Amino acid sequence: MRRRSNATCQKRCLLNFTLCAGPIDRSGSIKTETTLPDSGARHTVRFYDDERLLLAEVAAFLDTALAADGAGHAAGRGAGIVIATPAHLAALRRQLGAAAARVRFLDAADTLSRFMVDGWPDESLFRAVIGPVLAQAGSRGGPVHAFGEMVALLCMEGCYDAAVRLEQLWNLVAADYRFALFCAYPWTLFKDEAQARAFEQVCAEHHCAHGHTPEGRDHDLKDRGLEHVRLEQKVAALEAEMARLRESEEELRWRERELADFVENAVEGLHRVGPDGTILWANRAELQMLGYRWEEYVGRHIAEFHLDAEVIDDILGTLKSGGTLYDRPARLRCKDGSVKQVVIHSNGCFDDGRLRYTRCFTRDATERHQRDAALAQRDAMLLNAPVAAALLVGPELRFHLANRRYCELAGRTDLAGKRFGDCFPQLRGGPVEHALEQVFETGKPFCAQELRIEIRNAAGKPCERYFRFSLEALEDAQGVREGVIVVVVEVTEHVHNRQQIEHAQRERERMLAELSSANQAKDEFLAMLGHELRNPLSPIVTALQLMRMRDGHGDGQVRHVRERDIIQRQVDHLVRLVDDLLDVSRVTRGKIDLKPERIALAQVLGKAVEMASLLIEQRRHRLEVEIEDGLEWVCDPVRLAQVVSNLLTNAARYTEPGGQVQLRAHRDGASAVVISVADNGIGLAPEMRSQVFDLFFQGKRSVDRAEGGLGIGLALVKNIVALHGGTVEARSEGRGRGSEFVVRLPLGSAPAVPAAPDTDVPAVQRRVLIVDDNVDGAETLGSLLAALGHTVEVYHDPVAALAAFERLQPEVALLDIGLPVLDGYQLAARIRALPGGQACRLVALTGYGQEADRARSQAGGFERHLVKPISPGDAARVVAGG
Structure with a gap:
């Protein structure tokens, strides 16, 4: 029997109290509209068994007011009131969704307690509690629908008379406020005739009284006695049960037909065999699999179709004894004479211990x-x-x-x-x-x-x-x-052989890398050596030429003092470089012999400061010296002074001009003396701290190479300290954070002869600009060219040279490549951009003379590339334009 849907039941119920339920949309919600009477309020009661039907009906009832847009009411002006149990309040909030914002939700028990006096609803208190709620809800001008369960709560407590009185109070307050009221009572509150009078009184106080039939249909209860209603419900329930039985019988017959069809048309082969082995029945799949017609297969003994007699005997014996077969392989003879490989599943049907028949499933297992x-x-x-x-x-x-x-x-x-x-x-x-x-x-x-x-x-x-x-x-x-x-x-042996080959290859590559690195270090050393030797040689050669020129004019020996001083300083520098090179050679070959003696450490360190003072003064560093009093030590004073002098020189070179250098010496306990040289210079990157003592190692330098050196000083320091049984360590917090070198000691190739000056120079006077940060070299070259009759201005700062360019308007500019702030290439580009700069001939001065260096200067706009030391004759010819 078909049951009507909940939506249908709700629609019928709503129509009975003038609420017309619309169609159900795809989301399952009910679209409703209200048709209120012309005067007075509507008071409806629902007796229910199914809470789900009730809540859906109440939600639709409230929604008709909230969505009202007719009968003089503007859309959305309606309001709702719900006075119910907490569970029903929560359920209705969910069902109403966003529309719940215009519904006043009140707890039924709490609201009831506010106007009950000695178990009886007080009229004045009721009006005081309910009146403002109704007034506020009706203030929008739209319809007001209210749902209440307070009467049901009173009945649950056995206060049926109080519940009837509360219904009467609702009817009385309806004279002052316009609203529709929907009340609800569970059928469980009216189980027998003891509640018959209360049931009739409740129905009498409502305009409409409704209940649900067992099928969910709406049932009008107005003016009906409880006993009569109960009898009607029982009759309806009996009719529904009889309808369900008829439906079940029909369903059973349909299923029997369906089962017969399923078995007959199953894709698996099925057959039934009697206790004597006779085939009693077979389905279509079984017959088609073997190729027989019904009469050719059914009624025959099963053994006629089995190829292996021992197999069928075992199968029948197992089944007769109550056993079960699963996936039992067998070979069956087909009608066309072929053999079909099958697997059999079978068990028996027994009655009083006697086998009636066996059920057999036969599956084609040829592919298997x-x-x-x-x-x-x-x-x-x-x-x-x-x-x-x-x-x-x-x-x-x-x-x-x-x-x-x-x-x-x-x-x-x-x-x-x-x-x-x-x-x-x-x-x-x-x-x-x-x-x-x-x-x-x-x-x-x-x-x-x-x-x-x-x-x-x-x-x-x-x-x-x-x-x-x-x-x-x-x-x-x-x-x-x-x-x-x-x-x-x-492949273990293969891998081991390959690993040996790879190891040999790695060793070869490592040796090649070491050779390549050594070769690169050699090339860099030779290039640096040429640069370092050419810088001092250039002013020496030029100064000597000036001396010769002045001697030729009868100036006497007095005018040669300054030039000889220059020569002496530069020669001393060359001597120190050569000494370092010789010492490195001796150290690496183990040829240095120490000459130890007891000496005051302050005396040795004073000698070291004296040796490094010239560079420190030139770079305008502030030197702080702290030496512990009375500190003596047995050492080779010359070598120790060389160690400290190299450390001071290193600090001076790698600290910007105007920096700070500190020399400290103190006793560390009774067994060692510590000498440290610290600066606030460029510092060391972490990866460089372990490499600075390597021979010829030098960190990254600026293009002007202001630091100088050959990268051998620290290597000498390490070796000489080691010969004294001590250690040296480089410390730094990183680039730009300065460096400190700590020494811990235990107590207990000659330059070429300059060519003779070439005096055969055209007698042309030029305006000449010389820019070189090597003061001696620039000054001597300027003096030489001035002596030849040229107008010369010398600058050691490229910025100052640029400022004087427009005033001087030089015809020739001799520019050192390794200048500070702006290197020679940058300075040349700036000069070309100045007024008159295009007419000025640019000549590069540098200590580097390889083909790549010459190509770069040519690309930078230089007319000539002169390698230091510069021949006076070459300088004169270049300036003259030769």
Whole structure:
């Protein structure tokens, strides 16, 4: 019997109290509209069993007021009032959704307590509590729908008279406020005739009284006695039950027909066999599988169709004894003479211990038989493979088989039926097990050419071995993964041979790198050596030329004092460079012999300060010296002074002009003396601290190479300190944070002869600009050119030279490449951009003379490239334009 939908029931109920329910939309909600009477309020009561139907009905009732847009009411001006239990309040909030904002929700028990006096509703208190709620709800001008459960709460407490009185109070207050009231009582409150009077009184106080039939249909209860209503409900329930029985009988007959059709037309072969082996029935699939008609198969003994007599005898014996067959293989004879491989599932039907018949399912297993044969052939091939092979099945990766070669590699023969991880616990969680799992899960093959595995040898010791692993997923005919085929080839010997070759190759590459590095260091050293030697040689050669020129004019010896001083300073510089080179050579060959003596350390350090003072003064550094009083030590004073002088020189070179250098010496306990040289210079990067003592090592320098040096001073320091049994350490917090060198000591090739001056120079006077930060070189070159009759201005600062350019308007500019602030290339570009700059001939001065250096100066706009030391004749010819 069909049951009407809840929506239909709700619609019928609502119509009975002038609420017209609209159609149900796709979301399941009910669209409603209100049709209120012309005068007075509507007071409706619902007796219910199903709370879901009630709540849906109340939600629709409230929604008609909230959505009202007719009968003089503007859309959205309606309001709702709900006085109910907490559970019903929450359910109605959910059902109303956003519209709940215009509904006043009150707890029924709490509201009831505010106007009850001695178990009886007080009229004045009721008006005081309910009146403002109704007034506020009606203030918008729209309809007001209220739902209340307070009367039901009173009945639950047995106060039926009080509930009737409360219904009367609602009717009285309706004279002052316009609203529609919907009350609800569970049927459980009116179980028998004891509540009949109260039931009739409740119905009498309402305009409409409704209930639900067992089928969910609306039932008008107005002017009906409780006993009559109950009888009607019982009759309706009985009729519904009879309808359900008729429907069930029809359903049963339909299912029997359906089952018969299912069995007859099943794709599996089915047949029934009597206790004597006679075939009693067979379905269409069974007959088609074997090719027989009904009369050719049914009524015959089953043994006539079995190829193997012992098999059918065993089958019949098992079934007669109450056994069950599952997947029992057999061979059946078809009508055309062919043989069908099948599997049989069968059990018996018994009555009082006697076999009535057997139920048999016959499945064509020809393909399965062929597959099993193919699998057997595959297994045989794997077992006889010349390489190690194994088959693991199932998600647990259990060994189905492993051939002899695989067992030999694994060192065990008891693999069958065991999980991979249990057989090889040392590989659990490792790359091999992970690869097996991935292949089984994804079906993608895996190959590892040289997988390293540590396996214990016969003596139980771990042994490193290498294998080539090939993993392939094993799938059945339907593409379902059943396992993984593993093929393993040991390549340990091959790997070891390759590793030896690779090691030899790495050694060769390392030696080549070392040779290349040494060669690069040599090239850089030679380039730096040429630069360092050419810088002092240039003013020497020029000064000597000036001396010769002045001697030729009879100026006497007095005018040569300044030039000789210059020569002396520069020669001294060359001597120190050569001494360092000789000392490095001696140290690296172990040819230095120390001449120790006891001497005051202050005296040795004073000599070191004197040796480095010229550079410190030139760079305008502030030197702080702190030496512990009375500090004596047995050492080679000359070599120790050389150590400290090199450290001071290094600090002065790598600290910007005007910096701070500190020299400290103190006793460290009773066994050592510590000498430290600290500066606030450019500092050391972390990776450089361990390299600064390497021979010829130099950090990154600026293009003007203001730091100077050959990169051998610190190497000398380290070796000389080591000869004294001490250590030296470089400390720095990083680039730009200064450096400190700490010494801890235990107590207990000659330059070429300058060519003769070339006096055959054209007598042309030029305006000449010289820019070189080597003061001596620039000054002597300027003096030489001035002596030749040229107008010369010398600048050591490129910025000042640019400022004087427009005033001087030089015809020739000799520019040093390694200038501070702006190098020679940048200065040349600036000059070209000045007025008259295009007419000025640019000549590069540099200590570098390789082809790449000459090409770069030419690309930078220089007309000539002069390598220091500059021949006076070359300088004169270049300026004159020769």
